[in-house]
Amino acid sequence: MRKEHFICPYTVFDNEAELDPKDAELLRLAHEATKNSYAPYSKFHVGAAVRLANGKIVTGCNIENAAYPSGLCAERVTLFAAQAQYPDVAIEALAVTAKSESKMLDEPIAPCAACRQVMVQVEQRSGVPLRVLCQGETGPIMAFDGIESLVPFVFLDKFL
Numbered sequence: 001m002r003k004e005h006f007i008c009p010y011t012v013f014d015n016e017a018e019l020d021p022k023d024a025e026l027l028r029l030a031h032e033a034t035k036n037s038y039a040p041y042s043k044f045h046v047g048a049a050v051r052l053a054n055g056k057i058v059t060g061c062n063i064e065n066a067a068y069p070s071g072l073c074a075e076r077v078t079l080f081a082a083q084a085q086y087p088d089v090a091i092e093a094l095a096v097t098a099k100s101e102s103k104m105l106d107e108p109i110a111p112c113a114a115c116r117q118v119m120v121q122v123e124q125r126s127g128v129p130l131r132v133l134c135q136g137e138t139g140p141i142m143a144f145d146g147i148e149s150l151v152p153f154v155f156l157d158k159f160l
Ligand code: THU
Pocket: 039, 042, 044, 045, 046, 061, 062, 063, 064, 071, 072, 073, 074, 075, 110, 111, 112, 115
């Protein structure tokens, strides 16, 4: 029996000025965080910032390693740091931006699948939809209200 299942609603904003001021500030902090990225191998600097339900902001960036798989994406660095510091506080929003040393990124970058897997469980843990904002170095912003539509057939802890 053939089935179809993929609906991914999202909003595109032409620039930061169109965003809610709280989201614009989160995105600005994600851009700031790209400056702390350690990416000597890919030369691709990713910054992320999360906003928690208590109003706190946590930022992070990708950190690479000479043993390549030991490095970690900006999204997971940031989400894990936020959960480590505020384990009982919901994460409401995540902004992700990037700056490449080799070209101008003027379209939003899409979080990798491993980070999306983590985002799903962040959302499930808190019970609060995770708003995800993605931008390149400049240009339009994609906003997703909740992560589950971004990850069909996710591996869930109910399978364990
Ligand atoms: N990277 C992220 O930080 N987030 C993503 O969603 C995709 C990729 C990092 C990993 C690596 O340090 C560099 O970008 C190139 O893949």
